[in-house]
Every structure is written in C-alpha cells, then in structure tokens.
Amino acid sequence: DQQVKQNSPSLSVQEGRISILNCDYTNSMFDYFLWYKKYPAEGPTFLISISSIKDKNEDGRFTVFLNKSAKHLSLHIVPSQPGDSAVYFCAASEGGGSQGNLIFGKGTKLSVKP
Amino acid sequence: DTAVSQTPKYLVTQMGNDKSIKCEQNLGHDTMYWYKQDSKKFLKIMFSYNNKELIINETVPNRFSPKSPDKAHLNLHINSLELGDSAVYFCASSHTGGNEQFFGPGTRLTVL
Numbered sequence: 001d002q003q004v005k006q007n008s009p010s011l012s013v014q015e016g017r018i019s020i021l022n023c024d025y026t027n028s029m030f031d032y033f034l035w036y037k038k039y040p041a042e043g044p045t046f047l048i049s050i051s052s053i054k055d056k057n058e059d060g061r062f063t064v065f066l067n068k069s070a071k072h073l074s075l076h077i078v079p080s081q082p083g084d085s086a087v088y089f090c091a092a093s094e095g096g097g098s099q100g101n102l103i104f105g106k107g108t109k110l111s112v113k114p
Numbered sequence: 115d116t117a118v119s120q121t122p123k124y125l126v127t128q129m130g131n132d133k134s135i136k137c138e139q140n141l142g143h144d145t146m147y148w149y150k151q152d153s154k155k156f157l158k159i160m161f162s163y164n165n166k167e168l169i170i171n172e173t174v175p176n177r178f179s180p181k182s183p184d185k186a187h188l189n190l191h192i193n194s195l196e197l198g199d200s201a202v203y204f205c206a207s208s209h210t211g212g213n214e215q216f217f218g219p220g221t222r223l224t225v226l
Contacts, residue, residue: 032213034213034214036217041219041220042219042220043118043204043206043217043218043219043220044157044204044217045217046214046215046216049213049214089157093213101159101162101170101172102159102215104156104157104158106154106155106156107155107157
C-alpha cells in the first residue's frame, strides 16, 4: 500500500514557465515532508522540505506548499529552467524527520523544454 | 570530494553468489542508510544504522546483512543472490535527528 503517491509519472513544461509537481499521502502521522531531485545515474539530492506546522516553505525558485487537511503537497518551480529536468521524489516521515525512515513516492519526471 | 561514495557502481553476478557493496561518507554523519530502488522505481529503506548500531530493519530477507565497521562506513553483504535482488541500491547518511539525508550515486546490481 503506497503511503506516498505521485500520480503523474511525467510532466513537460516550457522554459520560463511554472512547474507544479504534486504529491499525496495517506498516513496522517507524517509530519515532515521533503522533495528530492534525481539526475540519471546519480543519487537523489535534497531540494527542499517542510514541517507539518507550516503550510509553505520557499527557497529561491522552489516553493513547497502543504495542505494537511487534503493530505497533499506540491512543489512549485518558477521560472523553470532546462537544468531542472530530472526526476523529483516526494518523501514523508514521522517524528519530524528525525527517525530516518523516509517513505518515498514513485517520482515524477520533469522535462523543461528550451 | 565525494560526500557519500559507493563501490562498485555496477555489479553483474550469477544467482547464488555472495556479493558486497561498500559505502563511505566523509560528512561526519553518525547515521547511515541503505535503500533499494526496484524496477517499479520505488525507493524503499532497507536498513538504518546510528553510531554502528542497527535502528531500522525493514522486513529485509536475512540474506542481506549490513555491517558497520565505524560510523563512516556501512557495507551491504548479500548472500545467495536471487533474480529479484536486481535493483539499484543507494546508501545515504545524515546527522542523528537530521531531516536531510545525503545519498550516494547508487550501485546497479544485476543478477543473472
């Protein structure tokens, strides 16, 4: 049973436009959420995170929004750049992320076209 | 300098063999992890070690045995390899209580 779901396997966006990647979760005990970015033949790289006590966290071009009532979070990238083309994984954890047991979604492959 | 390194990057072997994957981190972290990414692309945690002690073991067959000689290393030994073990294995590390895990480049294991 998937506790973290990324229902869009792929997303294609034009350079300069906004990319919105979505993630849903089922476990109401999750209280920390992370986004990882992965290039081919490399390991995932941490991008941005959010605690359940917040509904928004921003870091440069990247913003994560959390809607606890809907058990939904999204990653906004604006403006999108060709270098953002990668697979993006949503991950969730209990215990504020301190327990180390990250539950990952299946990933969404983002393609940013010049 | 590579923060989390794994060797080998690729490993092709026959069913029934025993193999090891090594992981080292130079970040000064005291918690290390092994993840498996299967053919369906799910990234699932297998083990977690904190200061050389096992803290997470997620229903992994006992053919898989992690070994941590010190807190900078967490090696994965796999005995009697099976076809279903074919996957990409990622090592990661973090500070204790740290929210962010740093991943290695992965080891693609193919069992023939």
